[in-house]
Amino acid sequence: MQPEQFYYDNRIVRNFGIATVIWGIIGMTVGLIVAIQLYHPGANMHNQYTTFGRIRPLHTNAVIFAFVGNAIFMGVYYSLQRLLKARMFSDVLSNIHFWGWQLIIISAVITLPLGLTTSHEYAELEWPIDIAITIIWVVFGWNMFGTIFKRRERHLYVAIWFYIATFVTIAVLHIVNSIELPVSAFKSYMVYAGVQDALVQWWYGHNAVAFFLTTPYLGMMYYFLPKMANRPIYSYKLSILHFWALIFIYIWAGPHHLLYTTLPGWAQSLGVAFSIMLIAPSWGGMINGLLTLRGAWDKVRDDVILKFMVVGLTAYGMATFEGPMLSLKQVNGIAHFSDWIIAHVHVGALGWNGFLTFAILYWLIPRIYKTELFSKKLASFHFWAGTLGIIFYAVPMYWAGFTQSLMLKEFKPDGMLKYPNFLETTLQILPMHVMRSVGGAIYLLGVIVMAYNLFLTMKQGSLVANEAAQAMPLEPVQTVAKEASWHRTLERRPIQFMLLALVVILIGSFIELMPTLTISSNIPTIASVKPYTPLELQGRDIYIREGCSNCHSQTVRPFRSETERYGEYSKAGEFVYDHPFLWGSKRTGPDLAREGGKYGNAWHYNHLMDPRLMSPGSIMPEYFWLLNQKLDTTTTAAKIRAMRTLGVPYAAGYDKIANRDLDKQASLIAANLQTDHIKVMKDKEIIAIIAYLQRLGMDIKANKTANK
C-alpha cells in the first residue's frame, strides 16, 4: 500500500486563532468596564446600552463563547487533523462553522445591550440566536465526525474522546435549556417555571462549565502539552480512566448552585455528592498534566509556553478542589451570592482557560507561519502580567466575599442584625472592587501585548495554508457481504446508530413529558399565589431586560440572618408562574423576594431615578430612561396568550381585555405618585417596574394576613 499525500488546513486554524485574540480583548475590556461600574456607577457612560445589567451578560458570553469558544475550535481543528492524519472533512463546513459562529457572537453583541435576553445565565441569547447556535453546532459536529470517519489513524487519541464528549453534551444541554415559547421576534418565555426552570438552568449552567470550559481544554491539554514539552503524557492509562470518570460524574453536579433554595433537599444532596466525587477525575487530569513535565522542569524555567501551561494546570487544580468544597452546604452558605464565587470562576477562567489559550497561541501561530515567535521577552512579560493580574484579581475578591458574607450574617448580642443596612457591607468592600479592576486591567494589558507579539510574528512569517503530510491509508475492516436491510447497515455504524437513537429518544420523551411538566408545575400549592397582573408582567419583563437579576437575588434562604433581613424564607409554591425564574446567583445588592410593600411607590421612583438620593453611596446605576420611555402595551395580549399556553390560569379571552386592567393599575400608581408630588405619565415604563417590585413577595404576606 502506498502512503497518501494530503494537506492539513491551517487557514481555518489561523482564522479561529485571530478571532480568539480579538474577541478575547473585547470580552475582557467589557469585563473591565463592568468591574469599574461596581464602584463607579457613572462608568456606564450614562447610557442604558452600556449599563451593568445589560453588559455583564455580554462580558460572560463574550469570554465564554467568543474567546474560549474560538480557542476551542482553533485547538480542535489543529489537533484533530494531525491526530487523525486527515484534512478536515469539508472546507465548506469549516468556513460555515467559522463565519456562522462569528455572526452569532456579533448578534449577541447587538442584542444583549438592547436588553434582549432570556435571563438564563450563560444562555441569555434569545430564541432565534439559540436556533442559529444549534445549527452551527451541528455543522461543527458534522465536520468533526466526518473527519473521524475518513481518518488514517485507527486509534482515537484521548484528546478526540474529550472533543466528542464536548460536542454531544453541549448539544443536549443547549437544546434542553433553550426550550422557550416565542412571544415576538426577540422575546420568549421559558417553558419551565420557578424551581423547575432553576433546575434546568443550573443543570445547563454547571455543565456548560464542565463541557465547554473543561473537557475541550483537557483534550487540548492532552495534545498540546506533550507536543510543547516534546515528551509523552505521564500516563495514557490515567487519561483514559479520568476521561470516562469525568464525563459520567459531571452531569449531576448542577444542583450545587441551588443549595438552600426551594429545590427539594434530596436533589441538593445529589448535587453535593456528585460534586465531591468530581475531585478525583479532575485532579487526575491536573496530575497527569503536571507529571508529564517530570524531569523536564528545567525546560519550564526557559520556556514561557510551558510556564503558561504549568500555571494554567495549577489554576485548574485549585479551581476543581475549590469547587467541591464550595458545594458543601456549610461552605456554600457563606460563599454563595458573594464575591467568593466571582474569585472562584476567575481563577478557572483566567488561569485555566486563559493561560492554556495563550500557550497554544504562542506555540501554534509560529508553527503555521513557519517562523519563530517575534519576541520571547514580550511573551515573558505577558506571562508575568497575566499571573500578577490573576492574583490581584482573585485575592481582593476572596477577601471581599468573606468580608461581606460574614458582615451580612453578624448579629449583635441583643439578637439584632449588626449591619441591618445592606449598603454598609457594600461600602466596606469597595476598595477590594477597585483592586480587582486593577488586577483585571493588568491581565488585559498582557493580552494586548500578546496580540501585538502575535501580529508581528504573523507579519514576519507567511501562512502555510495547506501543510503537506503523508500517511498510510487505513486498511479496510473486514466486512460481511452487504445485506439489504438498512437496519443491518446501521448496526454496523455504531456512532450514527447511537446518535439516531439519542435523537429519537429525546424527541419522544420531550413530546411525552413537556405538556405534563409545564402544566403540573403550575398547580399552585399556595392558594394565595396568583398570576401577575398585566402591568406587573410587563414590569417583570423590564426587570429581565435591564438584567436586574445580575445583582439582585429573589430567593430568601432559610437562615436567621436572611429571614431577619428580608422576611420569610422562600417556598417552592411562590414561583409557579415565574417563566423564567429570577432567583439570580449574586447579591451585589439586597435580595428582592420580599420587596413588595417595604417602601412606597415614591421611594422606588426616586431610587430608580437616582439611587443615591435614597441610599447615599449606593453603587446601583441610575435608570433614568425608565422615566422617559413609554411602555409598549401592544405586546400585552401576546404575552398573556403565551402565559396561558404555558398553563398560567388567566381566564380565556383575558388577553383581549388585559390592557384595560393594565391601564387601571397604572393610573392608580401614577395617582399615588402624584400625592407625593411626583408628576409622571401613567404610560411610562417606570410605572410597570414599580408595579412589579411592589408585587414581589406580596402573595405570601397576603396568605399570612388571611390566616390571622
Next chain:
Amino acid sequence: MSIIYFLIGCSVIMALLFLFAFFWAQRSGQNDDLFTPSMRILLEDDHIPDPVADAAIKSLAEEKIQKAANK
C-alpha cells in the same frame, strides 16, 4: 419537580451513550495499547529533531517494553 425526571432521563441517555461509546472503544481495541498512542503523537513529519528529548523518549519506550516483557 417533575422536570427532574426529564433531566434524569436526558442524563441517563447521555450516560448510556457514553457507556456504549466506552464499550465500542473497549471492543474495537482502542484501549488495548495504553503506551504507544502517547508516543505516536510526538512523531510527525515536521518533527524538529531534539537529540536529548528523542533519546529520553527512546529510553522510556525501551524501559516500558522491558517491563512488559518481564510480565
